[in-house]
Amino acid sequence: MVLALVIGAGTALVVFQTRHEQDDATRARVIDVAVTLAHAPSTLGAVRAPDPSAALQPVTEGIRRATGMDFIVVMAPDRTRYTHTDPERIGKPFSGNIDRAVAGETFTETYTGSLGPSIRAVTPVRDRDDRVVALVSAGVTRARIGDRVEEQLPAILGIAAGGLLLATLGSLLLRRRLLRQTHGLAPAELRALYEHHEAVLHSVHEGLLVFDATGEHIEVSNDEARRLLGLAGGEVRRTDLPESLQRLGSDAVRDEMHVTADHVLVVNQDVVERDGRRIGTVVTLRDHTELRDVMGELDSVRGFADALRAQAHEAANRLHTVITMVELGHTRQAVDFATAELELTQSLIDRMTGAVAEPAVIALLLGKVEQAAELGVELTVSGDTALDSTEPLTPNEMVTLLGNLIDNALDAVGRDDDAWVEVAVRNDPDGLFVRVADSGPGMSEEVFTRATTRGYSTKTDHHGLGLALVRRLVNRHGGELRAVRTPESAVVVRFQPC
Structure with missing residues (x-):
């Protein structure tokens, strides 16, 4: 409708123009004809001849027909016509304004004369002494001008109709495209959909990322x-x-599980398709940082429990052995066997208690020694171990750090x-200095970097979060984490003094 109104107004303006x-062209033509004559x-x-009409009438009529004028009148300064299209009007006074022409000026005017409304020009005829001896008027009726405009109307209306047709087709194509892009939703439905979209986007407690079809540009990301x-x-x-999220891929x-500098995230990704065409990718993020910390502490407690269970099992075996030796009469050998086992265990406990001031770290190390023994791995605590404080780490963070490094080493040695x-x-x-060495093959710098960025692991049945959690903890306190081979493989962590 808007385009139809615009085209209609434009057409009317073109007709008016x-x-x-x-009119302007007619004024120029009538002036040219009158002045030339x-x-x-x-x-x-x-004009100076005894019978001016006899000499001028045939000439003016020939010029009129040749130039398309409706009338050419030659008159005396007193308005008496010498010529006219209608011979009966010759000799009668000219109707119209001539004062300016008598004064020597050429002018045009729109005037209703004997032939109806017309655009006419009036100009003086001068003798050699520059006196006005006659006047010439040439004109075209408005009806003829209207006929000329009407001759152009079909072309104007044809162009307008063509424009209206193109506008209509363009509107239909635009409507079709809009309906396809909006899936046939009306403006009110689109507004409601947008409002609901905004409400849901900012109210959900999970992180949401929506990628475009290329998978590189994020079109939607919530708070x-x-x-x-x-x-x-x-x-x-x-x-x-x-x-790590940059390498998610397109599947x-x-x-x-992904580990960032501050959070442990559970990541899900889905590909969105419509009509067999990929239109985007949706990624959701759940914060499991606190849960992962709690699970880390739970794993430590489970490790302690497993160690105590193993110790209880071993203690029961040793007790049965001692009782059997006594029943068999080998009393001396039973005392020596029990004393040796107690001295070995007590020696390790005494050394740990003397070197490490934090009970949680002592319990962790003792538990890992028992766990390693069950796996057939010899786990030793170096003689230079001396820990009077875990700062800048908290005891829980120290347990997380040591536990993950030792677990990673136990996995590596096989x-x-x-x-x-x-x-x-x-x-x-x-x-603070922590070093965990092992007899495993070690990791290259590239593999170690990948292992500390997120859930990467060389084990197919392992989530691989250990080193990533260690990296997050080290970064949080501004420490240094690196893998070395001097000559055995080891992971070294160092924190600057507080």
């Missing part, structure tokens, strides 16, 4: 996602995400007959 241009020497000679990933406001691309992902792990923890002038 055409009429105006025709007035300047002709034959006109001056005919929780920006908080969890530390994203600033404005446009976000995949390259702005943490390194579906289910409950994959089930070799001569497998071993050595732990060193100490406070020195350079700060």
Whole structure:
């Protein structure tokens, strides 16, 4: 409707402009004809002849027909006509304004004369002494001008109709495209959908990222996602995400653990398709940081329980052995056997108690020694271990750090007959130092970097979060984490003194 109104108004304006241009062109033509005839020497000679009409009438009529004028009148300064289209009007006075022409001026006017409304020009005829001896008027009726405009109307209306047709087709195509892009939703439905979208987007407590079809540009990201990933406001691309999330790929992902600088996230990814065409990718993020910390503590408690269970089992076996030896009469050998076992266990406990001030760390190390023994791995605590404080770490963080490093080392050594792990923890002038060495093959710098970025593991049945959690903890306190081979493989952590 808007286009129809615009085209209609434009057409009316074109018709009006055409009429105006025709009037201007007619004024120019009537002036040219009148002035040309007035300047002709034959006109001056005919005016001075005894019968001007006989000399001028055939000439003016020939010129009128040739130039398309409706009338050409030659008159005396007193308005007496010498010529006229209607011969009966010759000799009668001219109707119209001539004062300006008598004064020597050429002018045009719109006037209703004997032939009806017309655009006419009036100009003087001068003799050699520059006196006005006659006047010439040439004109075209408005009816003829209207006919000329009407001759152009079919072309104007044809162009307008073509424009209206193109506008209609364009509107239909635009409507079809809009309906396809909006899936046939009306404006009110689109508004409601947008309002619901905004309400849901900012109310859900999970992080949400929606990628475009290329998978590189993030079209939607809610507040929780920006908080969890530390994203600033404005446009976000995949390259702005943490390194592990940049490598998600384009396939579906289910409950994959990722570790960022501040959070442990459970990540799910789904590909969205419509009519067999990929239109985007949706990634959801759940914060499991506190849950992971609690699970880490639970794993430590489970480790202690397993160690105590193993010790109880071993103690029962030893007790049965001692009782049997006594029943068999080998009393001396029974005392020696029991005393040796007690001395070995007590010696390790005494050394740990003397070197480490934190009970949680002592319990962890003793539990890991028993766990390693069950796995057939020799786990030893180096003689230079001396820990009077866990600062800058809390005791729980120290347990997380040591537990994950030792578990990683136990996984690395496998089930070799001569497998071993050595732990060193100490406070020195350079700060807190932790070193866990093992007999495993070690990791290259590239593999170690991948293992500390997120849930990467060389074990197919392992989530691989241990080193990633260690990296997160080290980064939180501004420490240093590196893998060395001097000559055995080891992971070294150092924190600057507080």
